[in-house]
Structures are given as structure tokens and as C-alpha cells.
Amino acid sequence: xxxxxxxxxxxxxxxxxxxxxxxxxxxxxxxxxxxxxxxxxxxxxxxxxxxxxxxxxxxxxxxxxxxxxxxxxxxxxxxxxxxxxxxxxxxxxxxxxxxxxxxxxxxxxxxxxxxxxxxxxxxxxxxxxxxxxxxxxxxx
Amino acid sequence: xxxxxxxxxxxxxxxxxxxxxxxxxxxxxxxxxxxxxxxxxxxxxxxxxxxxxxxxxxxxxxxxxxxxxxxxxxxxxxxxxxxxxxxxxxxxxxxxxxxxxxxxxxxxxxxxxxxxxxxxxxxxxxxxxxxxxxxxxxxxxxxxxxxxxxxxxxxxxxxxxxxxxxxxxxxxxxxxxxxxxxxxxxxxxxxxxxxxxxxxxxxxxxxxxxxxxxxxxxxxxxxxxxxxxxxxxxxxxxxxxxxxxxxxxxxxxxxxxxxxxxxxxxxxxxxxxxxxxxxxxxxxxxxxxxxxxxxxxxxxxxxxxxxxxxxxxxxxxxxxxxxxxxxxxxxxxxxxxxxxxxxxxxxxxxxxxxxxxxxxxxxxxxxxxxxxxxxxxxxxxxxxxxxxxxxxxxxxxxxxxxxxxxxxxxxxxxxxxxxxxxxxxxxxxxxxxxxxxxxxxxxxxxxxxxxxxxxxxxxxxxxxxxxxxxxxxxxxxxxxxxxxxxxxxxxxxxxxxxxxxxxxxxxxxxxxxxxxxxxxxxxxxxxxxxxxxxxxxxxxxxxxxxxxxxxxxxxxxxxxxxxxxxxxxxxxxxxxxxxxxxxxxxxxxxxxxxxxxxxxxxxxxxxxxxxxxxxxxxxxxxxxxxxxxxxxxxxxxxxxxxxxxxxxxxx
Numbered sequence: 001x002x003x004x005x006x007x008x009x010x011x012x013x014x015x016x017x018x019x020x021x022x023x024x025x026x027x028x029x030x031x032x033x034x035x036x037x038x039x040x041x042x043x044x045x046x047x048x049x050x051x052x053x054x055x056x057x058x059x060x061x062x063x064x065x066x067x068x069x070x071x072x073x074x075x076x077x078x079x080x081x082x083x084x085x086x087x088x089x090x091x092x093x094x095x096x097x098x099x100x101x102x103x104x105x106x107x108x109x110x111x112x113x114x115x116x117x118x119x120x121x122x123x124x125x126x127x128x129x130x131x132x133x134x135x136x137x138x139x140x
Numbered sequence: 141x142x143x144x145x146x147x148x149x150x151x152x153x154x155x156x157x158x159x160x161x162x163x164x165x166x167x168x169x170x171x172x173x174x175x176x177x178x179x180x181x182x183x184x185x186x187x188x189x190x191x192x193x194x195x196x197x198x199x200x201x202x203x204x205x206x207x208x209x210x211x212x213x214x215x216x217x218x219x220x221x222x223x224x225x226x227x228x229x230x231x232x233x234x235x236x237x238x239x240x241x242x243x244x245x246x247x248x249x250x251x252x253x254x255x256x257x258x259x260x261x262x263x264x265x266x267x268x269x270x271x272x273x274x275x276x277x278x279x280x281x282x283x284x285x286x287x288x289x290x291x292x293x294x295x296x297x298x299x300x301x302x303x304x305x306x307x308x309x310x311x312x313x314x315x316x317x318x319x320x321x322x323x324x325x326x327x328x329x330x331x332x333x334x335x336x337x338x339x340x341x342x343x344x345x346x347x348x349x350x351x352x353x354x355x356x357x358x359x360x361x362x363x364x365x366x367x368x369x370x371x372x373x374x375x376x377x378x379x380x381x382x383x384x385x386x387x388x389x390x391x392x393x394x395x396x397x398x399x400x401x402x403x404x405x406x407x408x409x410x411x412x413x414x415x416x417x418x419x420x421x422x423x424x425x426x427x428x429x430x431x432x433x434x435x436x437x438x439x440x441x442x443x444x445x446x447x448x449x450x451x452x453x454x455x456x457x458x459x460x461x462x463x464x465x466x467x468x469x470x471x472x473x474x475x476x477x478x479x480x481x482x483x484x485x486x487x488x489x490x491x492x493x494x495x496x497x498x499x500x501x502x503x504x505x506x507x508x509x510x511x512x513x514x515x516x517x518x519x520x521x522x523x524x525x526x527x528x529x530x531x532x533x534x535x536x537x538x539x540x541x542x543x544x545x546x547x548x549x550x551x552x553x554x555x556x557x558x559x560x561x562x563x564x565x566x567x568x569x570x571x572x573x574x575x576x577x578x579x580x581x582x583x584x585x586x587x588x589x590x591x592x593x594x595x596x597x598x599x600x601x602x603x604x605x606x607x608x609x610x611x612x613x614x615x616x617x618x619x620x621x622x623x624x625x626x627x628x629x630x631x632x633x634x635x636x637x638x639x640x641x642x643x644x645x646x647x648x649x650x651x652x653x654x655x656x657x658x659x660x661x662x663x664x665x666x667x668x669x670x671x672x673x674x675x676x677x678x679x680x681x682x683x684x685x686x687x688x689x690x691x692x693x694x695x696x697x698x699x700x701x702x703x704x705x706x707x708x709x710x711x712x713x714x715x716x717x718x719x720x721x722x723x724x725x726x727x728x729x730x731x732x733x734x735x736x737x738x739x740x741x742x743x744x745x746x747x748x749x750x751x752x753x754x755x756x757x758x759x760x761x762x763x764x765x766x767x768x769x770x771x772x773x774x775x776x777x778x779x780x781x782x783x784x785x786x787x788x789x790x791x
Contacts, residue, residue, distance in 0.1 A: 010789050022240050023212060023239040025244055026243040027243070039785045041777055042777055043762065046764060048764070048782075051783065054786050055789075058787055075758060077762075081765070
């Protein structure tokens with residue numbers, strides 16, 4: 001691990017809210033750390049917990065699952081399943097010994113470019129402090 | 141072996157200023173399966189698109205990644221270009237290296253590395269894409285309009301005038317909606333009935349409009365072009381087909397009850413119509429207040445009816461209809477009485493809401509249009525109007541402006557002065573919002589010609605003293621406390637969605653805002669559409685609106701419906717779920733999670749599996765995440781594709 005280690009965050013962003021919110025951060029030229037890489041999904045409810053585990057196994061230092069605010073889901077109820085599903089996954093990850101800061105579920109609307117940038121800044125700062133994910137990373 | 145082409149756009153300096161686009165292209169060339177990579181200043185331009193088309197044909201590309209702006213900008217542009225070059229458009233993916241990279245990072249090295257990673261992820265995704273064809277389905281050229289107020293009637297008329305049949309469902313016993321309760325309308329002071337009743341008659345006799353009054357939409361299934369709707373006809377206890385509308389029953393009914401239509405200021409009979417010009421002109425029995433239903437005897441109406449139309453045994457009937465599009469125009473309500481203790485609303489009879497004042501003004505109202513206060517019938521000499529009662533009040537949970545109140549309060553002050561020339565109207569306001577053609581002039585007329593006294597400030601309390609109501613408030617412009625002894629206090633209460641609207645939103649699977657107003661697809665560019673294709677909005681169901689706006693929006697919604705109906709078949713995005721039957725265990729864990737009821741069991745020879753109705757599926761992927769055996773596949777977002785992206789982004 002070189003001295004210039006920078007964290008890597010994989011983000012799952014629902015296309016209607018968070019992905020559009022991230023686009024808004026871009027149009028508003030809000031600067032945030034380059035640690036985040038987004039994967040566009042139709043709905044946060046599409047995000048299978050296995051995707052999150054896979055990201056950690058492949059060496060992601062942090063994972064973000066983000067979608068519309070509960071009640072605002074483009075598909076009516078998708079993010080309600082997300083909320084339920086990931087409150088369990090979060091506890092499971094903590095049980096495995098992952099620091100809670102490494103995994104976040106956030107509701108970021110298409111109008112919340114600021115919030116998106118802020119979440120990335122916070123997560124990056126937390127991960128810089130925590131260092132690389134060694135717990136779940138598979139040896140390569 | 142895949143043959144992927146990667147096209148890295150400079151977007152002028154928008155991308156190239158921060159990202160080393162040549163290095164991104166070079167890195168792409170090193171990815172297995174990438175046979176072509178190039179950069180260009182503007183790939184979205186005509187010459188840029190030609191470069192892509194040329195490469196598709198010359199290099200026989202099997203997939204394309206365009207690294208450029210957000211897919212929301214030009215995904216469709218590049219997909220169309222690919223289609224023209226003979227490549228299936230769904231084999232094009234966009235790597236968003238502008239909004240989510242060059243515009244948000246400043247370090248050239250970091251941004252270049254990240255852009256390369258995003259490109260690599262999209263290459264991994266497009267390799268796993270399959271060619272897809274848009275779904276096509278036929279259109280039922282018949283519309284359902286929910287709500288028989290002015291907006292719903294306008295939409296129904298416009299659609300029917302274009303030659304398409306319409307079913308107009310109204311939950312109340314008659315057409316007209318809120319407008320039927322109004323006396324005069326701003327800014328012309330036209331009598332509301334005079335412009336409304338010809339319209340209701342026209343709608344009722346239109347050969348292509350079927351009015352289903354006293355009915356409710358109970359269930360909606362299906363999708364744009366092919367909705368199946370269940371409509372329940374509530375029992376009126378009168379056979380409307382037999383009834384000739386003579387209203388002898390209403391005349392002879394011995395039971396008088398307070399009338400909701402008159403806002404409690406007048407009475408109605410337990411059988412009858414809301415107002416004399418009601419269309420359809422057919423009576424309804426109010427079961428809760430009818431002596432026959434309470435005590436099992438009376439039946440005067442049944443005895444007097446010359447055609448034997450009264451039927452105490454009538455029950456609800458449900459019918460099913462197929463329609464291609466739905467317009468929702470369920471209108472608004474006003475905040476209930478309980479909400480305003482400080483103004484004594486509901487406690488003092490002479491504190492009324494604006495809708496009640498409309499009825500006092502109406503020549504067909506409880507006082508025949510003479511303004512009398514409810515407590516003793518005296519003509520009020522001083523009337524205090526309070527605006528923004530509930531509206532623009534986060535404490536009452538209604539931070540929004542109800543929009544119509546400034547105008548109707550000015551109208552009320554005017555009408556009052558016309559009827560009581562020596563009377564004085566006081567108006568407590570926060571701001572006067574009179575944006576609209578002729579609106580500001582109208583308010584000025586109320587002030588200048590009709591002497592309405594506007595006081596900027598809130599009212600703190602209203603309480604009775606010596607047979608009058610003492611209104612205590614502050615005029616914030618002069619900073620002085622104001623005390624007015626009034627004979628009548630009129631509250632401009634906040635407009636809220638109708639109570640039934642929330643349930644209807646669920647039936648229609650249309651989103652609402654936090655207050656329950658239906659959400660439009662885009663506040664500026666798609667104001668009459670909802671996020672559910674084929675369902676449109678008209679009038680106050682979306683937000684408080686006045687009559688002219690409601691009518692304009694209704695015509696807009698009708699135009700959208702007719703545009704749908706002008707096509708022989710509709711095309712839909714094929715990014716929907718599909719079941720791999722060989723892997724499906726038939727557990728149907730996917731079924732309850734589907735918000736569109738698109739998943740049904742399907743019997744195979746020896747077992748059952750899930751099956752997806754592609755027409756109903758909206759492609760959310762909830763089922764794919766719920767599937768334990770990995771059999772549910774969301775096209776364009778398969779597990780394989782997302783995991784490939786994850787793997788690439790973590791490298």
C-alpha cells in the first residue's frame with residue numbers, strides 16, 4: 001500500500017433521484033473527492049445485497065446505496081424494500097466486523113446535488129481515517 | 141469475441157479541460173474486446189455522430205461506449221445513431237465522465253484515472269448487453285376521466301369532440317364540482333352557474349361521453365393503452381333509469397337535514413338533489429338521515445313517486461371498462477373546521493369559511509343571495525375577511541400558498557359591497573398575490589371602487605362580545621394593534637386535496653407530494669403527465685388552481701390523451717424483467733414485491749414458475765433483487781452486468 005492511498009467507494013445510485021442528484025452536483029460544479037464511482041440502477045430496490053458484498057470482496061473501501069426519499073420512489077415502493085433490506089445488511093456487516101462508516105444508505109433526491117457531494121465528502125473523510133478495507137477484501 | 145468501440149468526447153473543454161481524453165482512449169484500447177477507441181471534440185454533433193456510425197460499420201462493432209455527458213442528455217441521441225448504422229440501440233452505453241467526473245474534480249490525474257475506470261465499467265456492461273426490441277402494444281381509444289368538476293368536464297369534452305369515447309366518473313350525485321357551489325367568478329364577476337350549467341348540460345348529452353355519477357373508481361390494472369378499470373356505482377336507492385326527475389319525492393320528504401353543499405348554512409331533504417339545476421337531475425337518498433332506513437317506516441317518497449323509481453333495496457353495482465388513458469381531475473377540498481380554534485371556527489356561527497360565503501352570495505343559495513349572517517339572519521355591516529388561514533403556515537402543515545384565496549377574497553369584498561353599499565369589508569392579508577390576466581386590476585377595483593380595507597397582518601384571536609365578533613390583530617405596516625368589531629368573519633381556509641385522493645393515488649399508482657396533491661412528471665416540461673404513462677392530471681388535484689388554469693390544464697391533458705390515441709400502437713422501453721424458467725423455483729417471492737402486479741404464476745408441465753407481464757412491468761428490478769435463485773433477470777441491468785461493473789470499478 002503506497003503512502004498516497006486513497007479510498008475507493010462504489011455507489012449504487014437510482015437513476016431517478018440520486019443519479020440525477022449526482023448529475024446536478026456536476027452541473028452546479030460542486031467539487032467532491034474522486035473516490036466515488038457510481039453504478040446506475042433503475043431503483044435502489046434493484047440493489048441486491050450480494051452486489052454490496054461483492055464490492056467489499058473486490059476491495060471497495062466503502063459502499064453507498066442511494067435512492068429517492070422514502071415516499072418518493074418512482075416505482076412507489078422500491079426504496080421501502082431498500083430501507084428494510086439494508087437495515088439488516090448494515091447490521092450483518094457490523095457483525096462481520098466492518099466499521100459502520102464503510103456502508104451507507106442515503107436518500108438523495110434529484111434536487112439534492114449538495115447533499116450528494118456532502119455525503120461523498122463525509123464518506124471519503126471517514127474512510128481516509130479508517131484506512132483500507134482489509135476485512136472482506138479477497139486476496140488477489 | 142465482442143467488438144467494442146469506445147468514443148471519448150472532449151465536450152470542448154468541459155471534459156478535455158480536466159480529463160486527459162487521449163489517455164482514456166488509450167487505456168480503453170488495452171481492454172480485451174475493445175477494437176476501436178477514438179476521441180472527438182463533440183460526438184453529439186452531426187460529424188461526431190457520423191464518426192460513430194462509420195466505426196460501427198467499418199469495424200463491425202458489436203457494442204458501443206460513448207464516454208461523454210450524462211445519459212440523461214444524449215443517450216437517446218447515440219442510440220439513434222447506432223440504430224441508423226445498423227447496430228441495435230440497446231448495445232450502446234454511456235460512460236458519464238462529465239457530470240460525474242470532469243465537472244466535479246479538479247485534479248487532472250485523479251479525474252483521468254476515474255474516467256478510465258468509468259469507461260472500463262461501461263465496456264464490461266455493454267459486453268453483457270443483448271439486442272432488444274421496443275415492446276409494442278395496441279391502444280384502446282377510450283378515455284376515463286375521474287372527476288366531474290370543471291376540469292374533468294373540459295377534458296372529457298375535448299376528447300369526445302375529437303371523436304374518442306369518454307367515461308366520466310363523478311363520485312357525487314351531480315356534475316359541476318366545486319364550481320357549482322360558487323356564486324360569481326373572478327375577474328369578470330360572471331355568474332358561476334351561468335357559465336357552468338350550459339357546460340354540464342353539454343357534457344351530459346354528448347353522444348360520446350358517458351357520465352357515471354355517484355360512482356367511484358375502485359381498481360385500475362393494466363398499463364397505458366390498455367387499462368382495465370372497475371367502477372362502482374353507489375346505491376342511490378332510486379332507479380335513475382325509471383326516474384323522470386319530477387322531484388316530487390324531494391318536495392314531500394318530511395326529513396330536513398343540513399346540506400353539505402350549502403356548507404351547513406341551509407338544509408336539504410333526505411332525498412333529493414344538491415341544487416335545482418343539477419345534472420343528472422336525479423335524486424339520491426341520504427341513507428344515514430333517512431327515516432325509512434333509521435326506523436323502517438316512512439317511505440313517503442316511494443308512495444309519491446309516479447313511476448315507482450324509489451328502491452330501498454338497491455345495492456352497489458360494479459362494472460368493468462377498458463380504457464387507453466386516464467385523466468385525474470378530482471379537485472380540492474378546504475381544511476376542516478377543527479383546524480382553527482383561534483378564530484372560533486366551528487364554535488361561533490358567524491365565523492364561516494369562504495365556501496360558505498359563496499353560498500350566502502349565491503342567488504340559489506340558502507339566503508337567495510342576500511348576505512345574512514348565520515346566527516340571527518341580520519345583514520352584516522362589518523365583515524372581516526382573513527386570508528391565508530392555514531395556507532403558508534408551516535405550523536398547520538401547509539407551507540404552500542393556496543393561490544386562489546387572494547382573488548376570491550377580493551371578489552367577496554366586492555360582492556359584499558355591491559349588496560350592502562354601506563357595509564365595510566376588512567381584509568387581513570400576508571401578501572396579495574394577483575398574478576393573472578386582469579387579476580391585479582381586479583384587486584385594485586376592490587380597493588378603489590368598492591372600498592375594501594386591506595390590513596397587512598395576522599389575526600391573533602376572534603371572540604364574541606355584545607352580539608358581535610371582536611377581531612384582534614396587528615397591522616404590521618403601521619405596527620399598530622387593530623381591533624375590529626365585526627358581524628361576520630370569513631376565513632379563506634387552505635385548499636387541500638380531497639380525502640379520497642390519497643386512496644385513488646394508490647389505486648392509480650401515481651405519486652403525490654407530502655400534502656397529497658398528485659405529482660406531475662416534471663413541474664415545468666411535463667406538467668399534465670404523471671410518472672405513470674397514460675395517466676394525466678387536470679385541475680386542483682395537482683395543486684390549488686383557479687378555474688381558467690384548470691380549464692387550460694384539462695385541455696392540455698386532453699391533447700396528451702389524443703396524441704396517445706392518434707397512434708395505432710405504442711412502443712415501450714424493453715428494459716423489463718424476464719424469468720429464466722430453468723432456474724425459477726416457483727417460490728413467487730417476487731410477486732408481492734412487484735408494485736405493478738406484473739408477476740403471475742405460470743404452470744409448466746410439472747411445476748409452476750413466475751412469469752412477467754412485460755406490458756405491466758416498469759423495469760424497477762425489485763423482483764430481481766428479491767429472487768433467491770437468480771432466475772429473475774432485469775434486462776439492461778442484469779446481475780451479471782452490475783457485478784461486472786462492480787468488479788471493474790474496484791480494480
